Amino acid sequence: MQKVFKSCDKLDQKCYESYITEDILMEHAAMGMEKYIRTHFAPGNSVLIVAGPGNNGADGITLARLLYHDYEVKLHLPYGIKSLMPKLQLKRANALGIEETEELEDADVIVDALFGAGLNRLLDDLSIQLIHKMNSFKGHKIACDIPTGVAEDGTLMPLAFNADTTLTMGAYKEALYLDESKDVIGKVERINLGMSSQLYEGESDTFVLEPEDMKLPTRDKEATHKGTFGHAAIFTGEKEGAGIIAGTAATRFGAGLTTLVIHEKIMAPPYLMHATTVPDNASALAIGMGLGGHFEEEFLQKYVINSHLPIVLDADALSSMLLLSIIEQRDREIVLTPHPKEFVLLWMILTGEVLKVSEVQAKRFEMVRMFNHKYPHVTLLLKGANTLIMQEENLYINPLGCTKLSKGGSGDVLSGLIVSLLAQGYPAIDAAIHGSLALAIAAQNYQGASYAMLATDLIDEVAKLELC
Numbered sequence: 001m002q003k004v005f006k007s008c009d010k011l012d013q014k015c016y017e018s019y020i021t022e023d024i025l026m027e028h029a030a031m032g033m034e035k036y037i038r039t040h041f042a043p044g045n046s047v048l049i050v051a052g053p054g055n056n057g058a059d060g061i062t063l064a065r066l067l068y069h070d071y072e073v074k075l076h077l078p079y080g081i082k083s084l085m086p087k088l089q090l091k092r093a094n095a096l097g098i099e100e101t102e103e104l105e106d107a108d109v110i111v112d113a114l115f116g117a118g119l120n121r122l123l124d125d126l127s128i129q130l131i132h133k134m135n136s137f138k139g140h141k142i143a144c145d146i147p148t149g150v151a152e153d154g155t156l157m158p159l160a161f162n163a164d165t166t167l168t169m170g171a172y173k174e175a176l177y178l179d180e181s182k183d184v185i186g187k188v189e190r191i192n193l194g195m196s197s198q199l200y201e202g203e204s205d206t207f208v209l210e211p212e213d214m215k216l217p218t219r220d221k222e223a224t225h226k227g228t229f230g231h232a233a234i235f236t237g238e239k240e241g242a243g244i245i246a247g248t249a250a251t252r253f254g255a256g257l258t259t260l261v262i263h264e265k266i267m268a269p270p271y272l273m274h275a276t277t278v279p280d281n282a283s284a285l286a287i288g289m290g291l292g293g294h295f296e297e298e299f300l301q302k303y304v305i306n307s308h309l310p311i312v313l314d315a316d317a318l319s320s321m322l323l324l325s326i327i328e329q330r331d332r333e334i335v336l337t338p339h340p341k342e343f344v345l346l347w348m349i350l351t352g353e354v355l356k357v358s359e360v361q362a363k364r365f366e367m368v369r370m371f372n373h374k375y376p377h378v379t380l381l382l383k384g385a386n387t388l389i390m391q392e393e394n395l396y397i398n399p400l401g402c403t404k405l406s407k408g409g410s411g412d413v414l415s416g417l418i419v420s421l422l423a424q425g426y427p428a429i430d431a432a433i434h435g436s437l438a439l440a441i442a443a444q445n446y447q448g449a450s451y452a453m454l455a456t457d458l459i460d461e462v463a464k465l466e467l468c
């Protein structure tokens, strides 16, 4: 996993105090982009660099100098240049013979160095025209630091540069991981600014997860039996399919036993047990998926609220005042897995504040942190294109989800994976992180069409993860 920061200003300042000047940082920023281009594009290819008036533009001008002669470099400066660093970089570039180009033509590589971290107001007409044009080009699109149109505070403007790759300077930034930015960021790579990234970064309590972080349930001992791997009890309600999907996922992910707790007769697959109450040896619970109003309050009070077993609350449980009372229990492993609409409901129950889904989406990090401030002991997993997971003071971003997961049943699989890990004795935060990673990576591995994946396909992919 990698550290993530709200802004790099303080990190840059710390460098200056160590005599690592803006000029040094900028040279490395440009060298990082140069290396990326030289690795992916042979000399002779054309590179269009659109450079703005500030330091983001200066990065672009520096890149022009580094590529000039070997590549067909076209440098466009639509706003002229305003501050010290771009002036200095332009002098250096001009001295080598680089001239500005007035026309904006397609190229093999298009570099957006218009505005980076300094974007502080809506794009004007000139920028809008430029970005429309750059987006229409066929060349490979690189955003320098952060695509123009994505502000450092995470605001996505109505139009943004549509990057294939974002080469972000020094450290990963939160703005790159808002759901709304996911379609314009492309692949993200970090560029080191003249020192180890660990020295540049310092401390952070926010992290972006990588595929290598995924830990699968371990079965490294031979002298075991089904009881060694826990017993997941999944409350199954009006839509029994949701419980069956979650139960199948829980079993596939290693739970020694899985029981569907249900008050009606159902046709469950043979590997799932069913019962009308929670089995005595259950080691974790999951409730909410397809639940409806299936159980009496008294029953829920006895078997869910008073049980104190580790628990996943999903879907309908997140709009139940009774079930949400669980989050006050500080001695319990609790995972909440809302999607944004469910978050709106749970937030209303917990605080009385009525939010729109669009508001939650626009400030996902802030909302998760606000929830965490009230309930630090609860693991909150806010689903989305980039899933956010937080417990105590640490926030983890899982950016590995993909559109194949946008289908009914995916959330039930996730609840099943998490309750399975809880049942096997993993702490809530680990169960949420590794369940979420397993879900996302399994979806990526699915080989069918992007629109075709069923919950059962996803579970089949989970079953193969260890072999990948």
Ligand SMILES: NC(=O)C1=CN([C@@H]2O[C@H](COP(=O)(O)OP(=O)(O)OC[C@H]3O[C@@H](n4cnc5c(N)ncnc54)[C@H](O)[C@@H]3O)[C@@H](O)[C@H]2O)[C@H](O)CC1
Pocket: 012, 021, 022, 025, 026, 029, 052, 053, 054, 055, 056, 057, 059, 082, 114, 115, 116, 117, 118, 119, 120, 121, 122, 123, 124, 127, 144, 145, 146, 169, 193
């Ligand atoms: N600071 C460092 O040591 C390093 C910075 N790097 C790069 O620098 C940019 C951030 O540079 P900064 O000068 O602060 O901001 P910008 O270049 O993004 O833009 C500032 C410039 O733009 C004007 N402006 C802002 N919004 C708009 C708008 N909507 N329309 C028109 N004009 C706008 C603003 O007034 C200023 O004039 C960072 O992203 C890195 O790329 C180096 O990489 C490393 C060292």
